[in-house]
Amino acid sequence: MNPNTAQLLFFGVIILIVIGLMFRNGRKRQRDAASMTSGLKPGAEIMTASGIFGRITAIDEAENRITLQTGPTSELTVHRQAISRIVTPVAEDGTSLNGEPVVLEDAGADPAFGERVEPAKQSDEDATRRSGGGAAKGSGE
Structure with a gap:
């Protein structure tokens, strides 16, 4: 096969793939617009x-x-x-x-304005990790 023919065939395949992707994206946009209109x-x-x-x-x-x-x-x-x-x-x-x-x-809506929300309980390990390690707990000084 001639190198020029192979190159031309390669570019032809690339162009067909790009055109196929364009049609696919157009259909997807139409579907999204139709679902938005129905909503x-x-x-x-x-x-x-x-x-x-x-x-x-x-x-x-x-x-x-x-x-x-x-x-x-x-x-x-x-x-x-x-x-x-x-x-x-x-x-x-x-x-x-x-x-x-x-x-x-x-279902996971934010609380209403002024509504109290109890903070999540922290374990001792989390508190130790956030305070900078074990130095704050057991230094003994």
């Missing part, structure tokens, strides 16, 4: 691209606008494409409590 429902907590957190109160499909409740009395209207991620999705089974959708809560 945008009233009651879901989201984060915008600018870092604003809020709960969806209304969705206007015709105008591609989403109304967010960012505080007790404040609401923002943002474009649908400004949503970067869903923080807390709405329950899939459609359950509601007093007419409001039930939102799935994070």
Whole structure:
């Protein structure tokens, strides 16, 4: 086989691999966008691209606008494409409590403001290791 032909064949294979990876990444992005769109429902907590957190109160499909409740009395209207991620999705089974959708809560959530949390107990070995060894315990001076 001619060296030029082998080189041309090698570059052709590389180009085909790159094109295949591009198609695969495009499909993955489409799947992620579809799952994000299906998760945008009233009651879901989201984060915008600018870092604003809020709960969806209304969705206007015709105008591609989403109304967010960012505080007790404040609401923002943002474009649908400004949503970067869903923080807390709405329950899939459609359950509601007093007419409001039930939102799935994070099991490892931080404690509420002002709530006391007991610190984890330290073993004697951990305390000795953090204090700089055994010199602090048994120096006898």
